[in-house]
Every structure is written in C-alpha cells, then in structure tokens.
Amino acid sequence: MTTTSPTPPDSAHAWGASATAMEFTSRRAPALGTRGMVASSQTLATEAGMRILRRGGNAADAAVAVAAALNVCEPTSTGIGGDAFALVYDAKTKKVSAVQGGGASPAALTLALCRDRGHLGTEIVPSTDALAVMVPGAPAVWEDVIQRHGSGAITLADALEPAIELAETGPPIGPVTAELWRRQEDLLRAQGATCMLTKDGVAPRAGERMPNPELANTFRALGSKGAMDGFYAGPIADAIVDAVASRGGVLTVEDLKRHRTSFPDAIATTYRGDVTVWEIPPPNHGLAALLALNLLEATLPDASKGExxxxxxxxxxxxxxxxxxxxxxxxLEHCGDPTHADAARAKLSCDKLVSKAYATARAKHAGLSPEKAAEGPEPGHPGVIGLRPSPDTVYFCVADGEGNAVSFINSNYDGFGTGIAPAGCGFTLQNRGHNFILQEGHVNCVGPNKRPYHTIIPGMATRTSDGSLYAAFGVMGGFMQPQGHLQVVSHMVDLGMDPQAALDHPRWCLGGVGSERGAASVLGATVAVEGETEGGSSRWRETTEALRGKGHPIEVITGLDRTMFGRGQIIARDERGTLWGGSDPRGDGCALGF
Known part of the structure; x- marks a missing residue:
C-alpha cells in the first residue's frame, strides 16, 4: 500500500486559508463502541469527554467536560456566557429528563424601554445591543447536570479540568471555527473583547493555538465555589454587570442571583409507531420538530417510497x-415563556400542538398537497380548525456503557453573542434577547423576568415498544435546529441510515424564519438547499430541480456557507448494546467510542 504525504503549505496559514472554499466532500464511517461514546463539533472536546468516561464518570459527567472544552475550542458558538439545555436518558428507569437552562430577561427590560431606546420595529437591532443580554444559564446547568445525573465519582471541578488545561495551553483552532472567528473580528474589536483576539488583535488562524488564561481562572472559580457563589455572585457577576451597564444594558446582580435551572417534563410524540421523539418544552421550539414529524406522518404515510x-x-x-x-x-405564534403566558395558551403549546389529531386536521386546513408547495401557511389555532380544547451553537451527545445518554446543547446565539466580554473573565455574553418580538400582546413579547423564545434544542429518541434508548441527536444552528431534527430522524427511521449517513446526507433549510418577526416570517421563507458536492450523487441535484418545479423557492448554497444547514451529532444504540456515533462533516469535530 502506497501512501502520499500532503504537500507542505507555502505558509503557516496555507491550509486554513482554503477554509472559505470548503466543499465538505469527505465521507466518514460511523464510530462504534460499547463502553462509551462522545460526539462533538471539536475533536479536543470529544477527547475531554472521553477522558472523563475513562476515569469512571458517566454520560452526564462527561457531557459537562465537553461543554466546557467547547467554550475553549469553539467560542464562536458557545460558552459559559450563554445558555444550555439537556435531555438525559436514564437506562435504569428508561426515563427522559429535561434540563432547561435559558436565562430570563433583566427585571428592568420592558417594551417601553426598548421603544425609548429606538427599537421601533419588531426586534432589538442590532442584535449586539446590550439590551439583548439575558442572564447566562449555562454555568448553573453544568453544575445541576452533574449533581442530578452524575455518577458521584466526578465533581464539577473534575469535569472542568480538561477545559482548564486547554485554556492554559491553547488548543489549535479548527479550519471551520477559524473562518467563523475571522468573520467576527470587527465585532470583537468594537466591543473591546481582546480576550477573543490574538496579541496581534486578530482572530486565530486555522491551526494556530489560542490560550485563554482568563477563562481558565473563571472555570477554577466555578469549580471551587459552585455556580451560585462562583458565577452568579462575586467578582464574575460584578464584571458581567459592569460590562453590560457600560454599554447601556440593564442587567443587575439581583437578576443574576435570581437565576435557577428549571426541570420541566420533556414533550414527546411517536413517529411511525417505531420511536418516541423527545424535546425540551416551550419557550424552546422543540415543539416545531414534533409538530413537523406528526405532519409528515399524516401527509406521507410511507416516506421510504419517494418518487x-x-x-x-x-x-x-x-x-x-x-x-x-x-x-x-x-x-412562532404560540411558543413563549409558559410562566408568563396565560394558562390556556401555555397548555395549548404542549398538549394540543403535538397531538396526532391536531396534525391530521392541520394538514387539511393548510391545504398540504403532494403536487405543489404550500402557499404561506397562516398560524393554526385548534379552536378554529375544529379541535376541542383538551443562527450559532454547539450540540453534542454522550453515551456510556450502562446505556445512559445525554443530549446537550450550549449557545451564545449569534456567534460570540453580543461580543461583550466581562473584564478579566475570558468569555463573551449571549444575545438571546434578540429572540423576543417587540409586539404588544404577543406570547413572546419582550418583558421583565421573562425567557425569550429559544432556538436551541437537544433531541432524544427511545424505542416505543420498550422504552430503550434509540438515539441522542441534535443539529445546531438557530432556526435550522427543528428542521435538522426532522430530517435526521426521517433519514434514520424512514430510510434506515446509520447516524453518520444521516448527517452526511444533503439538507435543506427554510431561510428567513425568525421569532422576532413572528409567524409572518414563514410566508416569504426561501428554501436553501445544499449544493451538490464533487463526486456526489446527481440524484440530489435532480431532486432539487423537481422541488423547484413544485413551486418551492429554491436557493442553492455552496462552500463554507453550508454551515447554515447545521452541524449535528448522533449517538444511536442498537438492540445489542452497540453504540453507533456520527459527527457532521460540516464541522471540525468527530465521534469517538471505546
């Protein structure tokens, strides 16, 4: 067997310089294991989780290690200054538990204040305005996941060790991350976020190491003092409030101290009778994924037989x-913080919109047809149609040898979020308040102590027959997420694809959809479709043209912009107990098992 070494680059950055022309042409085999598996968008973060599994930690312990390591390796998408959510599968009880870590708005944030500040449309613009900073929910989730679902052998400080080492020594930055980082240099400079730039004041290039000693110290404080004393109070909390206030925001120390993770019941629906798909409830939009699966089942009874x-x-x-x-x-019409919506509307989201009866009636009401594209569907209301009342993120998953699994997602929302970096802390603050709609009376209207509509959603699937684990899955990327959930679940259940093949398959995305613009944003949504890769099947190109013929407004996307289709991870467990892992080829990561 003859091997060929790669041609040495002309400069230190030559390989990374080709990032903008990436076509994602590689294909991977699924990773296999029996004792444990981790799949994430960064190889070093995957390794951090593997290290905790090998030390005797379970899936929950390892998940926190991955979350923290991703903050170091991919701060363009995630961090301790953002929010986090998880679905945890317990093999002994066969129960799926939800962990909801979306932070609330400041007590002083009102619609009137937004109007006074010049936000006269339906959203806070720019999205980097300090008013868009909500309370970060991630650090509390990291602690709570270990305390509630961990093995007991690994402490929060233990789980943070790999990330601290990475932050001190500096991980080499992956090519996709480096290019996304470069695109946000101007924001980071404008916000004074020097901790996210090299000593030359630029983003790190592909392969360049990027230490973050300030973040290492933040993680040490979290590990030694815990979330409430080490983050939501004390020097870090003071630094957060000072950074936000200096830019016109209204977040206070009292807002931070008030934060707690919530643990609602997960919402679910069955698909094809074979699997039960689980999602986080509102204000997260896992609801959209479940409703879409029900509608697909209602309108295409046998999805394995396409034209x-x-x-x-x-x-x-x-x-x-x-x-x-x-x-x-x-x-987009019904999803909002259920603690602020009236009881009827809050219950409607979970109990009615995910029912099979609603999907059947809704498909007829919307005029869904196999012949042509739907024409701007208006929002459905169960009482009206005849039913009685009854972009940027990291997603990863971990499974252990006992059959436990964690589906975990952590996000700043838009890349580095607001780009605001609290002094001496090594991270930026999210801009999740951009998901509010500035419309009086809307269930998702901006308001004090309120959680906005939330785009990040982890997914979990169990076998309907016996409740055993089928897969932990997710596709990161703003409003792409429920669309990605729909597609990869259909790929696996309808077509029998393994996790890697399901992620490799070309995807589409409704573009322009946004909670800050409400249901009206669906009316003009184009259908972005991945362009065919070199050596790819011509069948996808033919399918794209056939969809255009049915009236879908198609836009073909190529190169690195294909990251808009999300970067997913999947770990499935078969009936023999073998773990099958997949990691999206559109990112820098991998799946590893042992």
Whole structure:
C-alpha cells in the first residue's frame, strides 16, 4: 500500500486559508463502541469527554467536560456566557429528563424601554445591543447536570479540568471555527473583547493555538465555589454587570442571583409507531420538530417510497418542507415563556400542538398537497380548525456503557453573542434577547423576568415498544435546529441510515424564519438547499430541480456557507448494546467510542 504525504503549505496559514472554499466532500464511517461514546463539533472536546468516561464518570459527567472544552475550542458558538439545555436518558428507569437552562430577561427590560431606546420595529437591532443580554444559564446547568445525573465519582471541578488545561495551553483552532472567528473580528474589536483576539488583535488562524488564561481562572472559580457563589455572585457577576451597564444594558446582580435551572417534563410524540421523539418544552421550539414529524406522518404515510427512490425522494423532501413551514407558523405564534403566558395558551403549546389529531386536521386546513408547495401557511389555532380544547451553537451527545445518554446543547446565539466580554473573565455574553418580538400582546413579547423564545434544542429518541434508548441527536444552528431534527430522524427511521449517513446526507433549510418577526416570517421563507458536492450523487441535484418545479423557492448554497444547514451529532444504540456515533462533516469535530 502506497501512501502520499500532503504537500507542505507555502505558509503557516496555507491550509486554513482554503477554509472559505470548503466543499465538505469527505465521507466518514460511523464510530462504534460499547463502553462509551462522545460526539462533538471539536475533536479536543470529544477527547475531554472521553477522558472523563475513562476515569469512571458517566454520560452526564462527561457531557459537562465537553461543554466546557467547547467554550475553549469553539467560542464562536458557545460558552459559559450563554445558555444550555439537556435531555438525559436514564437506562435504569428508561426515563427522559429535561434540563432547561435559558436565562430570563433583566427585571428592568420592558417594551417601553426598548421603544425609548429606538427599537421601533419588531426586534432589538442590532442584535449586539446590550439590551439583548439575558442572564447566562449555562454555568448553573453544568453544575445541576452533574449533581442530578452524575455518577458521584466526578465533581464539577473534575469535569472542568480538561477545559482548564486547554485554556492554559491553547488548543489549535479548527479550519471551520477559524473562518467563523475571522468573520467576527470587527465585532470583537468594537466591543473591546481582546480576550477573543490574538496579541496581534486578530482572530486565530486555522491551526494556530489560542490560550485563554482568563477563562481558565473563571472555570477554577466555578469549580471551587459552585455556580451560585462562583458565577452568579462575586467578582464574575460584578464584571458581567459592569460590562453590560457600560454599554447601556440593564442587567443587575439581583437578576443574576435570581437565576435557577428549571426541570420541566420533556414533550414527546411517536413517529411511525417505531420511536418516541423527545424535546425540551416551550419557550424552546422543540415543539416545531414534533409538530413537523406528526405532519409528515399524516401527509406521507410511507416516506421510504419517494418518487426518486429512497435517498433522493422528491415526495419525501417536498412533504418535509411543507410540514416544516406549517410547524413553524404555529410554533412562532404560540411558543413563549409558559410562566408568563396565560394558562390556556401555555397548555395549548404542549398538549394540543403535538397531538396526532391536531396534525391530521392541520394538514387539511393548510391545504398540504403532494403536487405543489404550500402557499404561506397562516398560524393554526385548534379552536378554529375544529379541535376541542383538551443562527450559532454547539450540540453534542454522550453515551456510556450502562446505556445512559445525554443530549446537550450550549449557545451564545449569534456567534460570540453580543461580543461583550466581562473584564478579566475570558468569555463573551449571549444575545438571546434578540429572540423576543417587540409586539404588544404577543406570547413572546419582550418583558421583565421573562425567557425569550429559544432556538436551541437537544433531541432524544427511545424505542416505543420498550422504552430503550434509540438515539441522542441534535443539529445546531438557530432556526435550522427543528428542521435538522426532522430530517435526521426521517433519514434514520424512514430510510434506515446509520447516524453518520444521516448527517452526511444533503439538507435543506427554510431561510428567513425568525421569532422576532413572528409567524409572518414563514410566508416569504426561501428554501436553501445544499449544493451538490464533487463526486456526489446527481440524484440530489435532480431532486432539487423537481422541488423547484413544485413551486418551492429554491436557493442553492455552496462552500463554507453550508454551515447554515447545521452541524449535528448522533449517538444511536442498537438492540445489542452497540453504540453507533456520527459527527457532521460540516464541522471540525468527530465521534469517538471505546
């Protein structure tokens, strides 16, 4: 066997310089294991989780190690200054538990204040305005996941050790991350976030090491003092408030001290009778994924038989796109913080919109047809249609040898969020308040002590027959997330794809959808479709053209911009107990098992 060494680059940055032309042409085999597995968007973060598993930690312990390591390796998407959510599968009880870590708005944030500050449309613009900073929920989630679901053998400080080492020594930055980092240099300079720039005042290039000693110290404080004393109070809390206040924000120390993780019941629906798909409840939009799956099942009873065969299936892709349009229209209308919505509307989201009866009636009401694209679906209201009342993130997953699994997602929202970095702390603050809509009376209208509509959602699937683990899965990326959930679940259940093949398959995305613009944003949403890669099947190109013929407004996306289709991870467990892992080829990461 002859091997060929790569041609040495002309300069230290030559390989990374090709990042903008990436076509994601590589294909991978699924990772296999029996004792444990980690899948994340950064190889060094995956290794951090593996280290904790090998030390005797379980899936929950390892998940926190991955979350912290990703803050170091991919701060362009995630960090301790953002929010986090998890679904945890317990193999002994066969129960799926939800961990909801979305921070609330400051007590002083009102619609009137936003108007006074010049935000006269339906959203806070720019999204980097300090008014968009909500209370970060991630550090409390990291602690709570270990305390509630950990093995007992690993402390929070133990789980943070790999990330602290990475922050001190500096991980080499992956090519996708480096390019996304470069695109936000101007924001970081404008906000004075020098901790996120090299000593030359620029973003690190691909392969360049990026130490962050300030973040290492923040993690030490969290590990030694705990979330409430080490982050939500004390020097770090003071630094957060000072940074936000200096830029016109209204977040206070009292807002931070008030924060607590919530633990609601997960919401679920069955799909094809084979699997039960679990999501985080409102204000997260896992609701959209479940409704879309129900609509697909109602409108295409046998999705494995598409017009162009199993993989390219025009009928299947068409049905999924229309199902997603309707699901978004309804979710954007009804999804908000249930602690602020009136009881009827809050209950409506979970109990009615995810029911099979609603999906059947809604498909008919929306006029879904196999012949042509849906024309701007208006939001559905159960009472009206005849039913009685009854972009940027990291997603990763971990499974252990006992059959436990954690589906975990952590995000700043837009890249570095607001780009505001508390002095001496080594992280930036999210801009999740941009997800509020500035519309009086809307369930997601901005308001004090309120959680905005939230785009980040981990997914979990169990076998309907016996409750055993089927897969932990997720696809990161703003409003792409429920769309990614719909597509990868259909790929696996309808077409029998393994986790890696399900992630490799080309994807589409309804573009322009946004909670800050409400259900009306669905009306003009284009259908962005991945361009064919070199050596790829012509079937996908033929499917794209057939979808255009059915009336879908298609826009073909190529190169690095294909990251808009999300970067997912999946770990599935078969009936023999073998773990099958997949990691998205659109990112820098990998899945590893042992």
């Amino acid at each position: 162009e065969g199993a993989e390219g299936g025009v009928a299947r892709q068409h049905a999924m796109i229309d199902a997603m349009r309707v699901a978004f229209a309804d979710t």
